[in-house]
Structure formats: structure tokens, C-alpha cells
Amino acid sequence: MSLQNKPTTALTGATGFLGSHLMASMLTTGYRIIALGRSNKEGTLKERIFKLMRWFGIEALDGQLELVEIDFLKPFLGLPESEYKELCAKTEQIIHCASDTSFSERKRENVFKSNVASLKGILDFAEDSKADFFHYISTAYVAGTGVTYCKEILSSAKSFTNVYEESKAAAENIISRFCQKSSIRLSIIRPSIVYGDSQTGRSLKFNALYFPIRSAQSIRDIYLNDLYNNGGIKAAKNGIYLDKDGYLFLPLKIYLPEEGYLNIIPVDYFVNATIKIIENCSQGGIYHLTNNLPTTMKIVAKYYEQLMKVRGVEIIYGLQPDNLLRNPAEELFDRFIEPYRPYLSDKRVFDRTNACLATDNLNPPEFTYEIFKKCIEYAISVNWGQSIL
């Protein structure tokens, strides 16, 4: 690999799931990257990024990767003025991938601080620097609730599933106005839900798709332990037993409001498509990185049963009857998946015209059992991220 004649890119969110995959891939294809980030209790920015590089198995060339500790909420991104000026002079394009991805209403203040209030810092930086292209990693769900066909245009939605979507929609609008005013080209990249690498199963983060699986696996393990080590008294009380063929029968009725899809894309597709968009579209635009062949929870449930040797999972479309008696496993599972429920049976369809054009019709793969198996086996092997870095 050699350093290519590619624009020096300031990247935020490089310690996160998508940002790190993007960084790794861009470094391998010869980009100069300036990662703007922060330290946390796990380590300094440098330590964190170096751990990630080891996980990706890559090394940066001399001068290819620069790390800058920043604070979006402070003037000059919290840097001494001279350092800030130096940074501005070097930066040729910006990818803003940092975001608070929490869905929790309790965290509204923080989510808005990270996703909206912090924009001033990064946009001022865009204006002060010699960057003439700003790429914003958004989400397909800025479309909001109540729409069925989502176009690749700015969202005017008024209602959202959660505070995260709401803040991302607000951010898109602010960034778009700013870039227009300052004549900075803008691309807005909107992935749906991202899971691990479809080729290797590797992933850094295990939420969204993984969370229901992990929850179901935990519940399964609790009862397996009861059956193997404690005579299965509790299991029996809840109609849970081991079949003759070694499958665990664990009744788990999952109610989803209506028939719909789970729109997921693998991270390798996200990375490849994003790089293509960045490189191909000189004028910018809005791009849906979504799946035209979305899967369903019924399919995922089947995959889960097959992989985990479990029976009894039932996906029921429709409202859960009032006063329905739930067994402990169902009650816990309901609570576990609550934040993700709206994405599990989604009726929205995403326009992909711009994305197809910009990526030479690059499409995410259909979510097959092989991909599911690879991804979940990897997740289990790293204890759902507990023993990853």
C-alpha cells in the first residue's frame, strides 16, 4: 500500500462501530486520516485507536494517521489556536460520523448535546478549514414515523420513534443549511441498521440485530442451567423442557405491532458504499444505504432456533392482548427488546436512486442463514463484545 493522492480526511467517530470500520478501510486504500476524538475511561484516544488498529490487523504508514483530541463544544474544538489553524490548513474533507446513538429518552439532553449542539464546533471547523466537502453519516430513520416511502431528500418529519432519530433529523437540516450558506459540498449518507461483516462475521458492536438474539440466548442459558444443574424445577413450572433431540422448548411469543421488515445491511457494504459515494459524487446529495431485500423477524427467529437449538419462538403480528399472561422469559425478553421493537417490523420502504447511481449499483446481500450464523458465532466467540479489544 502507498499513500494515494486522496484528500486528507478529518474523521469523527473513529472510535465507534462505523467510524472505525471506515477508518480501517480508508487507511488501507491510501487515505490520510486525521481522527478527531476523545479519551475515555478505557484509555486515551491514542490507546483506543491503536487497539482498534490491532483488531483490524492494520498498520498506518508514516504520517498517514494523525490523532487529535477535540471537544466539539469548545471554541477551536478545544485546541490551542495555533494547533487549530494547523489542523484547518491540513484538512481537505470531513466525515462526521460521531454521534450519540442512545435511544433513551432519559438521555435526551446528552443526545441533543452530542448530535445537535456540537455541530457548531464541527461546522465552524469546516468553514475555517480548507475542506470543501462535508460528509455526514446520518440514518435512514430520519424519515420519522407515519411514512411508508422514504425519499432521498431532507426530512420534514415531525414524529419519530425516539430521541436519536429526532436529533439526527434536526442535525441534517442544520448541516444542510450551513453548507449551503458556506458553499461547502455536502453528502448525507443514511444507513439503515448495520450488522457485522457479511464475509467474516466480525463486528465491533452488538446492538440492534444482535440484541434480541443475545437476550434470547441469555434466557435460554438461564433455563438450560436450571435443567442441567438444578433439576429443571423452574423450567418445568414455565413449560420449558428439553426435547428428545436435544432442542430446548422455550415458549417465547413475540408480539410485533404489524407485519413488516427488518432493514439491515452489513458493515462491509456500508464501508464500500460510503467510500464510493465519497469518491464518486462530486456534487453531494443524500444516499440511502438500505436493503432492497429486507429480512423479517420470522426469518430471524427461524435462524435463531436453528442455530441455538431452540423451539417455541413465535412471532405474532398484532397488538398484544391486554392482561395477557407472560411467562418470565417473555416478560424479560419484552423488556430487553423494547427500544428496538419499532425496527423489528418496519413498513417503510427506502428510495435508493442516488445510492445506486453513486455506488455503481452496489447492493447489500440478502440476510441468509450463513451470514446470520457467521455473525452470531463471532458475537458469541467474543462474548458479545465483552472480550473484544
Place this chain on the structure above:
Amino acid sequence: MQNNVNKPDNISTPYETARNCRHYAMCKIDFLGSGICDSGLEKHFVSFYPQGRMILYEALSENKISITEKCIEIADSCNLCGKCDYQCYFLNEMRPTKVMEALKDHVATYIKNGGKVKSAKEDRILTEIKKIVGENWATNDEAITITYSHDLSPISDPKIPDYVVMPNTKEEIASLVKLFNKNKITYTIRGNGQNLLGFAVNVGVIIDLNRIKTIEFDEKNWYVKIGPGVAAFDLQKQAQKRGYRINAGEPAALVCANIMCSGIMSTFSTTYGINADNFIDAEFIDKDGSLFILNDPSSPNLYSYKNLEHKNSPGICVSASIRLHPVIDDERGILVPFQTLTNAVDFIRDCAIRHIGLALGIVGAEYISTFLSPTKKSASEIKNIFVDKLDIPYLVVVIGDKYAIRTISEMGYPFFDQRLFNALYMGLPSLKSAQWMDLIKELSDDEPYSYLRLKSFADLLETALSPSPALYSQEVDPELRPFFEKLFYKPEMTDLVWLNMYRIMSTRLGRKKPFLPVLIYLPIDNALINELNNKFRLIAEKFNIDNDFGFITPIDNGKRCIFEYDYFFDHNDPEELRRIRLAATEANTLVDEYSVKTGTVKGHPYVLYQGFCRKENLLYS
């Protein structure tokens, strides 16, 4: 906040075990229902209890004393029954019987080798003392006197008294005081040696009050009159048998001694009060050896707050009439988790002002993990689980009737009820390997501890942890496992109400290392509490002392609270003793500064010998 936590106690030899005795006197009460050392019950001197034998063996190993007649009697009177192993292991993870064996061996070898047995010379004073208390109850044998050379204080140096005397009546005490006055002999009163400031050790005479254990109930007047040798645990037991409760301090502390020092306080002080709230009357022998009764109008007014110095102690408390409180049959305990101290303080203040609950106390993760864990190793693992996985750095213990508990539920606080507590406690070993714990934390993203609201959470927790006395006991020394397994089948051992009433678990706090509590009274004011909490921590860090938040209990209808911050130290490490002394001095100076600055903060040294004063005089003057 921990600096030297992992420095293990070396208790591999009998000598090291002896040196690590915490001197909490817990071997003098039957807190496990497994019995007390027979010789202690018969002879009463601390020397005949496991604690005394530990001190004696330590002194013999260091050649501090010679083999005396009493030394042989002390060694011989141990029948190696093993009761002290159960008690000491429960609290400190130590097994004293190996010290008892070593003591017997030491004495036997000495005699076999023709060693001379020293007999203590009886002098005139001892003869006079014996005339008052009888031949068996006074001695100057150094095998006995050495065992009275310690108390709990890291500040004071050990001192060996010249005589130890154990009177049996207040009349005997009066005569002794007169004798000592006449002969200008210093005397010091001793309960179970739990003084934190070194006031239970001295040269001269130690008057050990442990023989005067009278307990007389006056049920129609809701009090119980006790002699000065009654321990809190024993009194609580008697009260409970009759359907009452007392406000009890540390279980092994003698009740009268406790009032004499800083007054009785516990989580029940939220409703039962502190200081003069706890008794109806008391009797004293004054400095001249005359009896006075507190409620007599001509007696010194101990209800006022005088900030007395030790030398001005009002005399010897020879009885107290302790208030009895009713017990309701639907009382139960819950644990309310909090992510921050601020939120926990808000909650207890709210409860105290609204008179919700009988007993309230905030405890930190250090407390709760130490109380629940059978070993030091397990405690440190459990602490991490509480803080990192369950996100519970603070818990509020509430004891209340069914209406109080229902109200807390209505207030919107999720909590661990008795059933969940049982599962957590007896399932502790499984908690460490529970994978689903990580999910539980994520589940709380939207609302902390919302999993506690799941109707079937208890069922799931029980399924996941498989709690049982057998599982819990897996963590203890294999030889003691059968005992512990049986012990934890006793319902009281996991009953939050019982555990709070008897406070036997709090002694486990000294298992890692002995501790020095910094105790203060102050308004329930979050800013002030957080400020002091931080400053106590900084002082400890400056001197490289292990430290942690202790507890907070609201008092006087939520207007004030008792706040404890703990400093841990190795009492066998002179360098650490030097540092804890410096830290303690600096903490006291800090409290003094705050007392002046705020006019509302009162520190422990100013509470000493104020146990009889009205709380209003103490708190608001």
C-alpha cells in the same frame, strides 16, 4: 478509592492469626446461635474468651510476658470445641482454634522443659480489692492484665494495667471507687473494649463490668432496666423474645458503655432517635463513689450538652432503663438502589420528613459487598459487580411496615424486596459468572433498575442464580462448609429486618482491615455531604490510606443525619498506623473547620460522653 486493598493478611501461622484479631469482642456474644466459648462464660475475664487468648498468645510469642499461673489456667480451660472458628471465620475469615492449640502447646512445652511458672505477687491494694469483690474477681496476673491492653483505637498505644477487677454490683463499684480515690489509683472503666479513641485502656486498674448482666423488663412502662455488663445483642434478643425492639448499637458493645460514649445510634435512629431518646433513666456512681439517679432533680444535668473532656466524665453508669419499641408483624426490609449519592440522599430525606419507614440508611458498594460476601476475595469481586455491572454504587436500606413499603413503591422507586435479596445473597457465587448481567445494565438504559419492576424478575433471578445455603457456602473453607450451610438455612440469617436489628454483618467491615470511622452529625444537605465526602477521600488519598463512604442515616425527622466515612488501616503496620493517625487528625481538623463555618456540623470527638444529652442540645447548640 482503595489503595492497598490487595495486600493480604498473612494469617498462615497461629502468631499471625493472633496478631490479626480485630478485638471486636464478637466472640463474647452468640450471634450465630452456635454457642459461646464455655470458659469465657464461666470466668468472665476477657482473657478466657478467644479474643483474650489471641492477645495472650501474641504476647507470649513476642516474649512480652512470662508463663504465669493464670496463663496455664487460660490455656487449659480451652477445650478446643471450635466454636470460635465459626464466629471468627464468619466475620474475619480467620480460624482462632489454631492459636488455641498453639497456646496449649507453648505452655505444655514450657512446662515439659522445666520452665518455672510465675505466680503473681498479691500486694496490699489487690488484697483490699479482693475484699470488695471476692477472691476470684480481681487479679494482677500479667496473663490477665495483658489481655486488657488493647481497644479498637489506632490512635492510642497499648497499655498494660496493674490490676483488673470484675465487680458484680453497683455497691461493689462504689466501694472500689472509694478505695482507688483513697489510694490515688487511676481507674478506667471497660465494657467490651470497643472505644475508638483509646479510652478503654490505661495503666492502674481496669474495672471490667461484664459480670453485671441484670435485665429487668417493665413492660407496662415500656422499658428494660439493665446492668452495665449487658451487650446490645443480648438485650435485643431478650427484647425480641417479648415482642419488643431496642435501638441497638454495635452488637458486642455494652449498652451502658455505648450510651456513656457517643450514645446509641443505628439505622433505627431515624425513628427511635439518638442519645437521650434511647433511655428513660440511669444510675451512676460518681467520682466520690456515691450513687446518683439521673432523673433526680438534684443530680448533675446530663441532658444538657457540655462538650465534656474525658477527665470530666460524669461517673460510672451502673444501670440504664432502655426504651422498648413495639414491633409490627408485617415489618419487612427492602434495598433501594441509586446511581448517585445525591439521589440516595434526596430519597432518605424525603422518607424521613414524611415519616416513611422505621429504619433508613444509605450504604455504599463497599459496605454492601462486604456484608454479603463470605470472604474478602468474594467481597471485592462482588463490589465490582455492584458498581460496574449492576450500576449500584449506593443502596438505601429501608425497614418498614407494609404501608411504608407500599408507599415507596408508589413513589416510583424500584427496589430489591426480601425475596430478591435472598436470591442475590444466597446466589452470590453465581452472580460472578452471570453473563446476562451485562444485558441487565443495558436494560436500565431507559430507566435505572427498571428490571426490578418485572413481575417475574424474582423467578428469573432465582432460576439464574440457583440461590441456596449450599451454593453460598461453597465459597468458605471446606472444613467449615457443613456448619455454614446449616447456618444459612436459619431464616434470620437472610432476614433484612433481623440483620438490621442485630447488626452482626457490620463487623465484617473490618475483615479486610480494621477501620476508623469518621462520624459526624450534619444537615441532610447534598452539597455539604458531597463536599465532605470528597474531602475525607482526599485526606485519605494524601496519606495513602484505604477509604470509602460508610453510611448515612437520617435523624430527627430528616433535619439532620449521621454520616460515617471509613478509613482502613493495618494495625500491625507501624507505618500505616503513623499515616492513619495523621489522616485522623486532619479529618478532625476538617470537621472542626466545618463546625465553625456552618454552625451545623458536629464531629464525633464532641459527641463523646454526650450519650446522655438530649439530641436537641447536641444537634442544635
